[in-house]
Amino acid sequence: QSAEEIDCDINGEYVIGCRKEGDEVYLPFSFLHKYFEVYGKLATYDGLERFEWSHSYSRVYHPKGKYDPRGVFMYFENYNVEVRDRVKCVSAVEGVPISTQWESQGYYYPTQIAQFGLSHYSKNLTEPEPRRKIIEDGERELAKWGVPHPGTIERVYDKTAGSKVLKFKTGELYLDAIKLKMEHVLDFIMSLNIVLSGNSSFSIVLQNRETREIYNLHYITSDVLITVQDNNVYHGLGMNQEWKKLTRDLIVDLQKGLNYLDKDKSKRKIPKSKLKIITILLRGYGAIDNLTLSSSEHIQQFYDAAEWFVRHQDTETGGWPIPVKRKLASGFHDLQSGWYSAMGQGHAISVLSRAYHHSGGDVRYLQAALAGLKPFQVPSTKGGVLATFLNKYHWYEEYPTKPASFVLNGFIYSLLGLYDLMTIAPPGQADEAEFLFREGMISLKGMLLFYDMGSVTSYDLRHVTLGVAPNLARWDYHATHINQLLLLSTIENEPLFAQTAERWIGYMAGKRAAHN
Amino acid sequence: QSAEEIDCDINGEYVIGCRKEGDEVYLPFSFLHKYFEVYGKLATYDGLERFEWSHSYSRVYHPKGKYDPRGVFMYFENYNVEVRDRVKCVSAVEGVPISTQWESQGYYYPTQIAQFGLSHYSKNLTEPEPRRKIIEDGERELAKWGVPHPGTIERVYDKTAGSKVLKFKTGELYLDAIKLKMEHVLDFIMSLNIVLSGNSSFSIVLQNRETREIYNLHYITSDVLITVQDNNVYHGLGMNQEWKKLTRDLIVDLQKGLNYLDKDKSKRKIPKSKLKIITILLRGYGAIDNLTLSSSEHIQQFYDAAEWFVRHQDTETGGWPIPVKRKLASGFHDLQSGWYSAMGQGHAISVLSRAYHHSGGDVRYLQAALAGLKPFQVPSTKGGVLATFLNKYHWYEEYPTKPASFVLNGFIYSLLGLYDLMTIAPPGQADEAEFLFREGMISLKGMLLFYDMGSVTSYDLRHVTLGVAPNLARWDYHATHINQLLLLSTIENEPLFAQTAERWIGYMAGKRAAHN
Numbered sequence A, B: 001q002s003a004e005e006i007d008c009d010i011n012g013e014y015v016i017g018c019r020k021e022g023d024e025v026y027l028p029f030s031f032l033h034k035y036f037e038v039y040g041k042l043a044t045y046d047g048l049e050r051f052e053w054s055h056s057y058s059r060v061y062h063p064k065g066k067y068d069p070r071g072v073f074m075y076f077e078n079y080n081v082e083v084r085d086r087v088k089c090v091s092a093v094e095g096v097p098i099s100t101q102w103e104s105q106g107y108y109y110p111t112q113i114a115q116f117g118l119s120h121y122s123k124n125l126t127e128p129e130p131r132r133k134i135i136e137d138g139e140r141e142l143a144k145w146g147v148p149h150p151g152t153i154e155r156v157y158d159k160t161a162g163s164k165v166l167k168f169k170t171g172e173l174y175l176d177a178i179k180l181k182m183e184h185v186l187d188f189i190m191s192l193n194i195v196l197s198g199n200s201s202f203s204i205v206l207q208n209r210e211t212r213e214i215y216n217l218h219y220i221t222s223d224v225l226i227t228v229q230d231n232n233v234y235h236g237l238g239m240n241q242e243w244k245k246l247t248r249d250l251i252v253d254l255q256k257g258l259n260y261l262d263k264d265k266s267k268r269k270i271p272k273s274k275l276k277i278i279t280i281l282l283r284g285y286g287a288i289d290n291l292t293l294s295s296s297e298h299i300q301q302f303y304d305a306a307e308w309f310v311r312h313q314d315t316e317t318g319g320w321p322i323p324v325k326r327k328l329a330s331g332f333h334d335l336q337s338g339w340y341s342a343m344g345q346g347h348a349i350s351v352l353s354r355a356y357h358h359s360g361g362d363v364r365y366l367q368a369a370l371a372g373l374k375p376f377q378v379p380s381t382k383g384g385v386l387a388t389f390l391n392k393y394h395w396y397e398e399y400p401t402k403p404a405s406f407v408l409n410g411f412i413y414s415l416l417g418l419y420d421l422m423t424i425a426p427p428g429q430a431d432e433a434e435f436l437f438r439e440g441m442i443s444l445k446g447m448l449l450f451y452d453m454g455s456v457t458s459y460d461l462r463h464v465t466l467g468v469a470p471n472l473a474r475w476d477y478h479a480t481h482i483n484q485l486l487l488l489s490t491i492e493n494e495p496l497f498a499q500t501a502e503r504w505i506g507y508m509a510g511k512r513a514a515h516n
Ligand SMILES: [Ca+2]
Pocket: A137, A138, A139, A163, A164, A165, A289, A290
């Protein structure tokens, strides 16, 4: 029996070519893929080819135990925020990523900075201890620097650093740089303490082990975030000539540099395994200490984020302003530059709560976290993040739009921030966070099912507030909804969360709610 | 190029057989039908076979003009309520259908009775004038009755009837019946005025023109609704020995009789074209007048419904009680026998408003319609039909469940009843209906989009009130939602209705709301 060609009329709208064999009609997957947005690919196992149909992509994480605000945040140990395309670079002034999501110039986006911090905090707990190689500490590890005339180095005690450091001074020519040659592979997280005067720089030379192509990463006294000329990538350390702790993922810095001028971001991706560090260069006048190459320095990167939140909080409102205008969708008023996000606030509070815990009680973190609660009490119409659903439910808005948008995942993230703080704050200082958390949980229980679309979930409630089509969640947001509910199930004995998560998992495999 | 067999793994859960041709993989429709619940069939046009794929069934009715409460109700001219399987029979006491939907014994279901009335009212407007043949009126049309000994007939003036009528009296044997022989085809709506004493009957003998099988329809002095013995079908006229107007669809009466004892309801369906009336029989003691056979008597059947609502309204509450217990779904409390439905009330008001209009102002209909508003002001927790959504929106419940269910189509039907009454009631008597209608429309605008599931609609909001899976509307309810919105668009200039209807029409052709 062989297949014959047959036309198939689709809803009276157009015709596609199909196959017929006996009583069965076969429809082409290329049509089904577009019509139903399902996925499929040919795969071969043990020499046998077969076709794999997937209703969805994305992953569900089943929590292994009760969520602990001192522990991993969600499943963020799997996040790698700084490598995302929408991260322009990691600021060498702040040590945190710069977003280009809504403005190509780049800006500090609190939500992203917090996710950077939370992912490094989480990785620090889940990954093995890093390999570390100290290159130069002015005391025990003394590197063999090549110092061309008229340069000098000396290892002297520095009061601010509280340790012996390597002071250097070089001539003004490019070739006058003080040089440390090496053949270093595998571990590309560089950390050091550094102070540079104007027109000075600290540089790393990387080489592609196959093509032998050379790349120079320069850290310079400048306010420029990142700039690139040929194979030279420049990151500014700011104009502040004080000691600072610098932690750099050299692979990220290189890749952001290569991508910076390049439209096709995939083209110049160089695998870590193909790279080696061949030289470290010092130019101008400055000092370094504790120069180290490691397989990771997650907790340092976490603290870079935590410190950013301490430094950049609006002391009056307690908010971390988002410095770009944002239009969520046609029908919503613009969010004006400087708006606050409940997700940004909540994430920041999650970072700061962990920093308070991890630091053994540094109150700067606690105070910033507590101040970060303020926008939760201010209506979104008055610059805060609090919306109200039909005069009944309080909702913390990821996007405090007019009219309200009620984005689900951002709201739940904000609840996690509140839960983190109420758990970690000392007795007597947890009340406001706990109040806000309890209120939010009541709203979540009352409103959760509005997001259930019977075969997918809705990202927000704009369909109700704007009177338009639902903004359905793509599968990764759908999976986030599920992951969040599964996590909440571990801290609140509420069957609604587990049952709903279970049904939503079914949606990912094509199971639908019944019709009458 | 020929198709080869290939296995397709569905979401890692099971494997189906597919075909592969070049780069294209073809999936069997039998799988797609089950997986996505889409429809398809082979059809041949001009000798060419093709496959027709339908995303949905059901029909959308685009209104031709502004909705007129004096005119056709929705598209109910297409309804044929009494032939539905869940109609046990049409009561010969009341002239209205008996439902078996929730209780196999059968009961008067106000919603169904109203739909019966509204469909006949609408057919009366859309169908051509009926053919009518008067058989006997005691005056101008005198039939040739065969009167065996000791029977008698006489045509005498009757004060109650206000006309000359045919009085009859027969012996007690079965063969003593007074007989009128005929060969009548095509028009099987029989109407007459009749009064019977106990143990008397009026019978119609039908014959299958092909098989020559005989069927007897007996209308008897009894409270039995319907009963059947062999080919004898009995409908009770009640025990009340007064003149009554009887309008019977003989085909319906026969079919309900044949189905009565039969499980397989399709087996004994006899097409109208195969039947003829061969005899009319009078037994016992009684009188008839205006015996007529017609192609239709829609307005009489409409008034049978209207009169039912006048007679069976609870004078205190204004409600038409539904005499069966009903559990809408697991999680809802039972509705106890005697509950009211906003849809039943609204439909009844639509019937009564039209009866008030059509009768030229019979106030009995207006008074019943106005009294029918009462349950709209009484909370569903206190025996009425009024629910409140999140302290904000008033909603008229088709099923006044605890917790509330917020069934959409029943709510909109109730709004149409309110609109009908506020339009038809004389000035000064429309205020309450108008107030309730306006309130309801505000709720509908505020809540409509909660029913939008992005690719289908939800029948109700049980997912929110019970915290369970949405109860998705099957396609005919989905089409009802659309038809109702299109109708409302003709009476209220609200773009939300037309835009939403347009999008929901798209869902029927597989178009989905976008995801982010
Ligand atoms: Ca040192």
